[in-house]
Amino acid sequence: MTTPTIWLSCGVLRAEMEELIRLGKISGQLRFLNSMLHMVPQKMETILTSALKEALPRKICLVLVYGDCCPRMLDLVRNFHIGRVDAINCAQLLVGRARYRELMQMESFMILPEWAGRWREIMQSELGLTENVAHELMGENRRELVYLDTGLIPVLETALKDCASFTGLPWRVESVTLDNLLKQLLIAQTTAQAMMFSNEN
Numbered sequence: 001m002t003t004p005t006i007w008l009s010c011g012v013l014r015a016e017m018e019e020l021i022r023l024g025k026i027s028g029q030l031r032f033l034n035s036m037l038h039m040v041p042q043k044m045e046t047i048l049t050s051a052l053k054e055a056l057p058r059k060i061c062l063v064l065v066y067g068d069c070c071p072r073m074l075d076l077v078r079n080f081h082i083g084r085v086d087a088i089n090c091a092q093l094l095v096g097r098a099r100y101r102e103l104m105q106m107e108s109f110m111i112l113p114e115w116a117g118r119w120r121e122i123m124q125s126e127l128g129l130t131e132n133v134a135h136e137l138m139g140e141n142r143r144e145l146v147y148l149d150t151g152l153i154p155v156l157e158t159a160l161k162d163c164a165s166f167t168g169l170p171w172r173v174e175s176v177t178l179d180n181l182l183k184q185l186l187i188a189q190t191t192a193q194a195m196m197f198s199n200e201n
Helices: 013-023 036-041 041-055 073-080 090-095 098-105 118-127 131-141 158-165 179-200
Strands: 005-010 028-031 061-065 108-113 145-148 171-177
Touching: 005 013, 005 041, 005 131, 005 179, 013 028, 013 090, 013 179, 028 041, 036 041, 036 118, 041 061, 041 073, 061 073, 061 158, 061 179, 090 098, 090 145, 090 179, 098 118, 108 158, 118 158, 145 158, 158 171
Parallel strands: 005 028, 005 061, 108 145, 145 171
Antiparallel strands: none
16 A cells, blocks of 8 residues: 655745646645745744644655755755755746756746745845845846746746836746656655654564
8 A cells, every 4th residue: 555645845946836736746735834834934834843743743755845944954855854955046946957057047037837926026025125225235146037947837937027117137938847846746645655664674
């Protein structure tokens, strides 16, 4: 009998994770946390800890679909004996290490689909940036906005144009498959299953 898998994921990857379930590439139960928790890493850690404590008394395989998004992420993995995708953030998880490195060298600011429509909430409400400050900050550190298009929702061109105007950066679209995400999910699932087996023996 196959042990059921719970995928505890950042909501920024909801569409992509749901698509992999729909295609039958992965199976199990999806659980998502609000992507805005990235703005408050300590709160994210507290909520993740509570979610893991609630889930793990049962005999399940649990995989964290998170990068290095809170200070003690690796401690959570070790303490709860679970799997986690091998990526520093969700952008790298989508594009892969090599392409992520290239984009960082190009000083690209990567925008995921779920965040494209929320850029004002992130930059203005959460980070408190004004247009002038955003121009200065982004101009010092980035050369372009790159929207990572997984093809699951229409490209929000108006939102991206507004974000480009607010930050003073040009924008472009880069198509991304779900191949790297799937690869990392399956590796993390294998790790989680091995953790379960070792804990039983």
